[in-house]
Amino acid sequence: MSAPSQARGALRGTSGRTIVADRAATVVLWALGGFVLLLLGAIILHFVIASIGVVSPSFIFGDPSDTELGGVGPLLWNSVYMLVLAMLIAVPLGILAGIYMSEYAGDNRVTDTIRFAEEAISSVPSIVVGLFGLIAFVNLTHWGFTALGGALALTLFNLPLMARLSEQALRAVPADERSASLALGATKWQTIRHVVLPLAIPGIVTGIILTAGRVFGEAAALLFTAGLSTPTGYNFGNLNIFDPKSPWSPFRPATTLSVYIWKTNSEGLSQFAAQIGDGASALLLGSVLIFNLGARFLGRILTRRLTAA
């Protein structure tokens, strides 16, 4: 962007008003950039301050309580558990779909339809995804509110994002790599499996983490699928996944951390509602930051390792 500054010399012939307008615009645009940074800084600072005296090991790992501050342990666990459950379905399916779109899809109506479906699902409001989940995974299956139902709803709006990010990562692999592999006599699938996919892994991993961050914060799609109540007092030694009290069971209601923040506000049973909301929001924001930074960090490391090898 050095062109604009070079052009400054040409300003001598321009009228005063024009120059003032130009300077004013520059100031305003810089101010906007500053505004975003300030806002983000203020939000992070607010939660750092708000979490002092609230966020402690007993808050992070403890059970919720109506009479004292309590903790968010089970809710945090539910968030992580359902995230893993959702990603177990969405990641393989998304990568496979990405492979089709990048390596096989021709310029035809079928591809166009899939592309349209991808865009359509991504733009469905998450509350409507929740409504769909209520019919499909709660009522029709007779499961009631379950972690699995919530995870399936999360998978729905995850899948197009995962597919698109995988496709982008795969497309970024140079065509020469494919030609070279094919020229050696490898089949198309061998080429994808052993040449294209490994090279695309840094991009795919970044995509997985970004998708995960989005899922972790989602609440609207879970209100009517994973439910607004959850068993507490988890015994992690209970490995029976069909026991609704087991933290490992997919067939139990599971309020996540983000749903809990909403519930704290709307039902507000505890006199500590404000602190609980602040603390839980701080935890949620912290996790999102970790996901975001993790995606960058891991993407960079993987790129370096794979290109050096």
Added chain:
Amino acid sequence: MAVVGEAAGLAGLHVRPALRDRLDLPRRVVFLAAASMVAIVFVLLGFIAWQGVQLFVQNGYPIGSVISTTWSPQDAPISFGVLPFVAGTIGVTGVAVLISAPLSIGLALFLSEVAPRWARAVVQPALEIFVGIPSVVWGWLGLTILVPFLRTNLNGLGFTLGFSWFAGSLVLSIMILPTITTITYDAFRAVPQDLRTGSLALGTTRWQTIRHILLPAARAGTLTAIVLGLTRAAGEALAVQMVIGNRPTMPTSLTQPMTTLTSQITLDMGNTVFGAPDNNVLWTMGLILLAISMIAVLLIRKLNRSGGRR
């Protein structure tokens, strides 16, 4: 891609292409994965549409009965007018975009035309973090910071402002800021550098170049960004529900509480019995939301195509 396709043909010389394709198991598997998204769309549209018309089919209400401004689901005379919610969604979304679009376009201009490398390296990651902030956190901030601030600090202006249309729009405008900014930024970057240098060589200032060359050239992209922002704002549920006050009447003033389609679904779905008329009308609202988002997808496709042609 074409090169790869030909190379694949060469690699499989000994098998006729048609037969090879038919035996190509990996191809089938990845195709099924991609096609599952089409299936999902059909099933989702089908289920929501089916449940969305049950108010008229199962409960026997005439379709015209929902086109009313009166919402009275419990007290006689019972009326399921959805217009307050539709108007609320349009109102809160429209004002949010009015606030957000100029800021976002300005920010995109800053990033693409003004910012030196170091500033871009700071602001862009900040925007990515903004995108990732969950909507409940925005709602919580709106509830605990924005609403009390509006209530106490703007009292002197002659009106009270707390849970209100304005608060909802303000929260939404921040939430959609990164969406509009990122897409507009891409549109500006796609404008050929020659257009800028050509304009500047004629002696224009940077701002003149932006106004008369860059903005018109990036119009399709900017519009796409705004439509995407509108869609995201219209579908947003929890953050809005937490700050707008949820009063089910036609919106009258920016300072008054109001409601939206998403808020009403969020609040009432758990308090009504599946299949009852006051529950089925919520599904009708869901169907309206789905229709809005589908129209937006088609509009964006159209914008992209017209933008690509030029």
